[in-house]
Amino acid sequence: MARNHVTTTVNGDEYEFLCDTEQTLLDCLRDELFLTGTKEGCASGDCGACNVMLDGRLVCSCLVLGVEANGKSIETIEGMAHGDELHPLQQKFLELNGLQCGICTPGILVAAKALLERNPDPTETEIRFWLAGNLCRCTGYDKVVRSVQAAAEEMRKG
Amino acid sequence: MATKDPKDLIEDDEDHGPQQGVPLVDNGEFSDLGFDPDRKLKIVGTTPIKPDGVDKVTGRAKFGADTQLPGMLVGKILRSPHAHAIIKSIDTSEAEKLPGVKAVCTRDDFPDIKPGPMKDISYICMAREKVFFDGHQVAAVAATSEKIAKQALKLIKVEYEVLPHVIDVMDAVKDDAPILHEGNRPKGIDDWPEDKQTNILERAEWSKGDVEKGFEEADLIVEREFDTKPMHQSYIEPQGCIANYTEDGQFELWTCTQAHFVYRSRLAAILEMDISKIRVSVSELGGGFGGKTMFYAEPLAAVLSRKANRPVKMVLTRNEVFRATGPVAGTHSRIKIGVKKDGKFTAAEAEMYFQTGPFTGSAFGNAPQACFTRYDLENIRAYGYEVVSNRPKVNAFRAPCVPQIVFGVEGVVDEIARRLKMDPIDLRLKNAATEGYETVYGYTFGPVGFVETLKAAKEHPHYKSKLGPNQGRGIGCGFWFNRGGETTASLNITPDGSVNLMLGNPDVAGSRGSIAMMAAEELGVPFDKVRPIIGDTSSLGYNHSTVGSRVTFSAGMAIVRSARNAIKILCQRAAKEWGVPEDSVVFEDGYVRPASANVGDFEPLSVADIAKKAGQTGGAIAGHAEINATGAGPGFGVHICDVEVDKETGLVKILRYTVVEDAGKAIHPLQVEGQFQGGAVQGIGWALNEEYIYNEEGRMENPGFLDYRIPVCSDVPMIDTQIIEVPNPLHPYGLRGVGEVPVVPTLGTVANAVGDAIGVRPRSLPMSPPKVLQLIEEVEANGVDEPYAA
Numbered sequence: 048m049a050r051n052h053v054t055t056t057v058n059g060d061e062y063e064f065l066c067d068t069e070q071t072l073l074d075c076l077r078d079e080l081f082l083t084g085t086k087e088g089c090a091s092g093d094c095g096a097c098n099v100m101l102d103g104r105l106v107c108s109c110l111v112l113g114v115e116a117n118g119k120s121i122e123t124i125e126g127m128a129h130g131d132e133l134h135p136l137q138q139k140f141l142e143l144n145g146l147q148c149g150i151c152t153p154g155i156l157v158a159a160k161a162l163l164e165r166n167p168d169p170t171e172t173e174i175r176f177w178l179a180g181n182l183c184r185c186t187g188y189d190k191v192v193r194s195v196q197a198a199a200e201e202m203r204k205g
Numbered sequence: 206m207a208t209k210d211p212k213d214l215i216e217d218d219e220d221h222g223p224q225q226g227v228p229l230v231d232n233g234e235f236s237d238l239g240f241d242p243d244r245k246l247k248i249v250g251t252t253p254i255k256p257d258g259v260d261k262v263t264g265r266a267k268f269g270a271d272t273q274l275p276g277m278l279v280g281k282i283l284r285s286p287h288a289h290a291i292i293k294s295i296d297t298s299e300a301e302k303l304p305g306v307k308a309v310c311t312r313d314d315f316p317d318i319k320p321g322p323m324k325d326i327s328y329i330c331m332a333r334e335k336v337f338f339d340g341h342q343v344a345a346v347a348a349t350s351e352k353i354a355k356q357a358l359k360l361i362k363v364e365y366e367v368l369p370h371v372i373d374v375m376d377a378v379k380d381d382a383p384i385l386h387e388g389n390r391p392k393g394i395d396d397w398p399e400d401k402q403t404n405i406l407e408r409a410e411w412s413k414g415d416v417e418k419g420f421e422e423a424d425l426i427v428e429r430e431f432d433t434k435p436m437h438q439s440y441i442e443p444q445g446c447i448a449n450y451t452e453d454g455q456f457e458l459w460t461c462t463q464a465h466f467v468y469r470s471r472l473a474a475i476l477e478m479d480i481s482k483i484r485v486s487v488s489e490l491g492g493g494f495g496g497k498t499m500f501y502a503e504p505l506a507a508v509l510s511r512k513a514n515r516p517v518k519m520v521l522t523r524n525e526v527f528r529a530t531g532p533v534a535g536t537h538s539r540i541k542i543g544v545k546k547d548g549k550f551t552a553a554e555a556e557m558y559f560q561t562g563p564f565t566g567s568a569f570g571n572a573p574q575a576c577f578t579r580y581d582l583e584n585i586r587a588y589g590y591e592v593v594s595n596r597p598k599v600n601a602f603r604a605p606c607v608p609q610i611v612f613g614v615e616g617v618v619d620e621i622a623r624r625l626k627m628d629p630i631d632l633r634l635k636n637a638a639t640e641g642y643e644t645v646y647g648y649t650f651g652p653v654g655f656v657e658t659l660k661a662a663k664e665h666p667h668y669k670s671k672l673g674p675n676q677g678r679g680i681g682c683g684f685w686f687n688r689g690g691e692t693t694a695s696l697n698i699t700p701d702g703s704v705n706l707m708l709g710n711p712d713v714a715g716s717r718g719s720i721a722m723m724a725a726e727e728l729g730v731p732f733d734k735v736r737p738i739i740g741d742t743s744s745l746g747y748n749h750s751t752v753g754s755r756v757t758f759s760a761g762m763a764i765v766r767s768a769r770n771a772i773k774i775l776c777q778r779a780a781k782e783w784g785v786p787e788d789s790v791v792f793e794d795g796y797v798r799p800a801s802a803n804v805g806d807f808e809p810l811s812v813a814d815i816a817k818k819a820g821q822t823g824g825a826i827a828g829h830a831e832i833n834a835t836g837a838g839p840g841f842g843v844h845i846c847d848v849e850v851d852k853e854t855g856l857v858k859i860l861r862y863t864v865v866e867d868a869g870k871a872i873h874p875l876q877v878e879g880q881f882q883g884g885a886v887q888g889i890g891w892a893l894n895e896e897y898i899y900n901e902e903g904r905m906e907n908p909g910f911l912d913y914r915i916p917v918c919s920d921v922p923m924i925d926t927q928i929i930e931v932p933n934p935l936h937p938y939g940l941r942g943v944g945e946v947p948v949v950p951t952l953g954t955v956a957n958a959v960g961d962a963i964g965v966r967p968r969s970l971p972m973s974p975p976k977v978l979q980l981i982e983e984v985e986a987n988g989v990d991e992p993y994a995a
């Protein structure tokens with residue numbers, strides 16, 4: 048069976064790729080575009096390691112088909128920094144040790160960025176419930192939440 | 206242990222507790238690496254950004270599944286649908302005919318290894334006569350696409366004869382239990398009847414003093430039984446690897462592992478190759494916690510690559526990770542402690558059963574050695590049984606087999622405090638082991654920080670805060686040996702004076718940064734001038750795995766010795782340039798200087814000054830070290846937990862949690878705090894939610910993160926930490942190791958808090974809502990449990 052031709056925008060650049068109909072957006076990003084910053088932890092939408100933005104909406108890319116991305120705009124972890132200037136979330140995760148092994152970090156950063164774009168001053172509870180779909184086994188979440196709080200504060204200052 | 210047989214390596218590595226063959230006491234071999242309390246530190250104790258950090262926040266870091274090779278095939282594994290069955294036949298002919306299939310492997314492609322640990326490891330990777338659990342690997346396929354590989358799996362015909370199975374550890378020791386290994390004779394039980402079949406693999410005991418006499422002297426004896434369930438390490442990264450066997454008989458493996466040197470030795474045995482022809486490179490490691498010390502897909506990918514003459518990539522699914530990779534042993538235990546009226550313990554006894562899966566590997570010997578160690582007990586009898594059942598072979602997890610038993614021990618200690626009406630920390634202070642205590646495993650404590658840790662917990666604002674209705678507070682404490690072991694390091698000073706380190710241990714949470722901090726401190730250069738990488742198995746001498754809280758300790762010693770070796774060369778070069786004797790110069794704060802004014806008036810030379818001229822003064826400047834580190838300092842933690850229990854649903858909410866632990870010295874305090882916090886939350890998940898659910902056919906019913914629920918961000922509060930620093934005198938920076946201890950007290954601490962809230966102490970994990978609700982209903986019917994009355 049012929050593969051599907053998909054045209055999509057990833058981190059501002061236009062890309063084309065071929066994929067099987069049943070291939071997930073996660074697999075397309077990783078295996079067709081070699082954007083391996085987006086991770087697979089479960090392939091069932093339970094861990095958030097594959098979080099990307101699809102037309103401005105936070106999604107688990109393992110629950111989206113590659114063909115659904117046709118004509119749409121995708122933002123992944125690879126597009127988060129601008130040149131060598133890290134996003135404040137990236138910077139605070141580094142400074143406050145918001146990551147240990149780092150496998151969940153891309154998904155958490157993408158999700159946290161989506162949170163701060165809609166709520167620049169979230170409470171600790173709001174952060175914890177927003178990130179409840181992003182599993183982390185190393186940190187116990189303490190320094191993850193603190194990093195998001197610190198980044199929010201810095202971003203509010205402008 | 207100068208030369209290593211692969212079998213020796215395996216036996217060493219399966220025991221994640223105190224080292225085999227390494228003296229526990231200081232033998233003077235590392236007298237050059239002792240602790241200097243007067244040393245002024247510039248870098249150690251600060252919190253620089255870790256060297257692997259930026260790549261991990263930008264998506265650049267490459268984990269096990271994140272790379273490709275030209276011509277790469279995709280491998281998939283066929284797994285047993287049965288918990289226990291004889292494999293009567295395997296027919297792969299249809300699968301081999303499918304276009305795109307390049308290789309198929311079964312038991313026929315694996316050598317028949319003589320009985321022993323290596324045979325068991327090989328058997329887990331590829332079933333032979335029988336399958337022993339749902340998910341056991343029985344065949345594998347390499348094809349040009351994942352789709353074709355999956356199709357091919359469906360074409361493999363396996364004929365099974367299903368056998369009765371057994372899942373639970375206490376069911377497995379019953380006389381009428383299905384037997385996994387016919388003719389098994391339990392080790393450590395001399396009078397076992399000749400004709401009696403058993404699932405017990407081994408009995409191990411550690412004892413000291415006179416336990417009967419100790420119990421006779423007691424004014425109060427508390428004896429209780431406890432159960433814990435297996436939990437999965439639940440690293441977020443499923444195992445992923447690429448195997449590449451080339452036509453000239455060399456083999457390269459890229460994989461996510463805590464144990465690349467051990468994988469190499471085991472692969473050499475399975476592939477029947479020279480060790481030197483196997484090169485294992487480590488990817489970034491997306492969590493391990495002990496679970497990535499055992500391989501599963503790697504030998505299959507290796508065999509498929511050899512058959513297909515192509516690289517083969519294999520990545521496990523989460524379903525496969527849960528069903529077939531090693532969880533933690535479930536346990537049943539009986540704990541008995543005798544105590545005088547004044548609170549002094551007189552004797553302690555533990556009888557323990559550990560569920561190991563179909564083969565040995567639980568490292569259950571840790572538990573009898575560690576379960577009471579922290580209390581100043583003269584009379585101890587602690588013995589355990591390792592028991593096989595039809596579940597995946599267990600694997601290491603932070604402090605293997607110890608938290609499960611401490612869950613019971615700390616429950617009994619809590620009950621004693623209640624019955625004697627003593628403060629639970631005061632009771633522990635009265636019984637705290639101190640320097641000079643001889644442990645049940647024969648090691649005598651040097652300076653240890655248990656008393657300091659208990660006192661800090663007692664003074665902590667958390668401990669003095671008030672509780673509301675339906676809330677409870679628990680205290681618990683724990684111990685881990687910490688470890689040393691074989692470790693190598695290489696340090697190269699580049700021509701501009703910046704420094705490369707090659708380290709031999711996969712970095713699970715930040716060790717390479719802490720080791721680089723120690724190197725920078727030694728050399729007197731800024732931290733960002735030191736760049737560490739993890740070497741592959743062909744680039745360094747043998748390293749023991751990343752286990753047992755050994756890496757920052759042992760590799761710290763190796764890197765300090767490497768740096769000091771390089772400093773000797775720096776001094777020689779400067780002396781040569783100045784034309785003075787080598788012993789007339791000193792190295793201080795990154796500069797070689799004349800030792801005194803008498804030597805002459807020379808401008809001090811920096812590391813960079815000397816490195817720049819290395820080509821003219823004798824060649825590159827480097828230091829390396831190959832050690833078998835001893836002197837690991839015992840670690841102790843005390844936890845405080847507040848919970849609120851919903852009396853209608855049985856749901857337990859963690860309100861506040863504090864970890865107080867002796868780190869010896871925190872090299873990077875934020876990373877040490879991270880270990881405390883992560884360990885505590887893993888323990889909270891184990892205590893409250895995590896368990897394997899098997900159906901009547903012995904198949905796991907919850908092999909996914911939706912139904913096997915690890916703690917999520919909204920389940921837990923901030924985890925408060927307090928780092929105690931009682932230096933380990935046998936380490937140049939005084940550190941002890943902090944990876945294992947934080948999980949040890951957690952199960953018991955949370956259970957003590959729940960008991961305080963509901964009036965009966967849970968003795969079975971997990972404390973899931975239905976089980977807690979049942980306890981609440983019992984209390985409503987019969988009143989609170991006796992120790993909670995008044």
